[in-house]
Amino acid sequence: MGTEDRKEREKEQMRQLIIKTAMQLFIEKGMDNVSIRAIAEKIEYSPGSIYTYFKDKSEIIHAIHTEGFEKLYALQKTLDGVENPVDKLAQMGRLYMKFALENRDYYDLMFIAKGVAEKITEKQEWDVGNRSYDYLRETVKECIDQGYINDPNVDAVTFGIWGFVHGMAALIIRGRCAMMPEEFIEQTVSGSLSFMYTHLINN
Amino acid sequence: MGTEDRKEREKEQMRQLIIKTAMQLFIEKGMDNVSIRAIAEKIEYSPGSIYTYFKDKSEIIHAIHTEGFEKLYALQKTLDGVENPVDKLAQMGRLYMKFALENRDYYDLMFIAKGVAEKITEKQEWDVGNRSYDYLRETVKECIDQGYINDPNVDAVTFGIWGFVHGMAALIIRGRCAMMPEEFIEQTVSGSLSFMYTHLINN
């Protein structure tokens, strides 16, 4: 009796269609236009139907959220070949900022938006994010082990560095630097990254 | 003909009452419960009346926003007496984190929330915030001038430090560290502050 299998497959297809549509809207028109009604309209279903496939809106958002972390991790993985952990760390910092500023909606959803992290109840739901965090942490650990960073507290250093890049990104994305000219911001971010790089590392 | 004066005074009183009520709700029940309807109900007016005194909700939010910056600046001013700029900087960092974590709703509104900064169109509206930024910048400048920080780019250093503390605060407030135990976060933040302090300064 393969009927159940097929139905499950069809249901999964529908789920994917909804997610795909949500992502399209997300990329094209930003988070604010990913409304249940907008998704429904685009797939020519009624808003209520969405609820046959998802418990609530946050379940759909979560999929976009996860996609964002996939993108970020894929970028981080391009640094796999970098031998020197200090170089790797420096490049990771610039790569992170670049990702944040070139994918502002994704970044916002992943690290800033309200009501996203709050919905995560299952431990394993943090995995996609932790993977990226651990990638940074490992690099920091190598820097410490090889004597490039002079502090035994891996977590403090890692969190500090994350905070540093996230902070700049978040301030820019949420318009808290709007009083500064665009080019000035760019230069300043670049200068900050250099400053940190120069001072946190022993040569 | 003092009538117009009185009317203006009464109107101003009403504005203050609305703002006061909004702040009460804000502090008691958080940002999400500062709805026009909630404010109106508390002062026993109809929701529509609010619009005689404020163009829209963002004008009311802006008042709370400004109050937050007043609070922060008042805290910063307690450091006026600290002679050594390095000490001042270190203390300012801890004070900033303390403010952020003990006044999460205020901090959120001031530095994270969407749709707040976006509404600021007039240059002078940034003044309350810039004052705090300049206070940090001045301290950083002193550190550089006195040879404690080895980087001529005042803005890059200032923005970097701001980003660093803001980043940690924002990650915590917006629940991006929810996978870590509370005490661990506290220790880590403290460790990060120490790490930065130790490494960014020449002794």
Add this chain to the structure above:
DNA sequence: TTCAATTATTAAACAAGGTTCAATATATAA
């Protein structure tokens, strides 16, 4: 004081959003 003009206030409505639900249509299993 009276009355026209202004101003303040309200209730109701609108628009958008998430979500629920009874009714309908469709598909499945026996």
Add this chain to the structure above:
DNA sequence: TTATATATTGAACCTTGTTTAATAATTGAA
């Protein structure tokens, strides 16, 4: 074929911010 289960819909509910027409109150002048 028929009873059961599932999918879908449209309308409704609820909660926002905001607008508006109607009403009430106040004011300035005659």
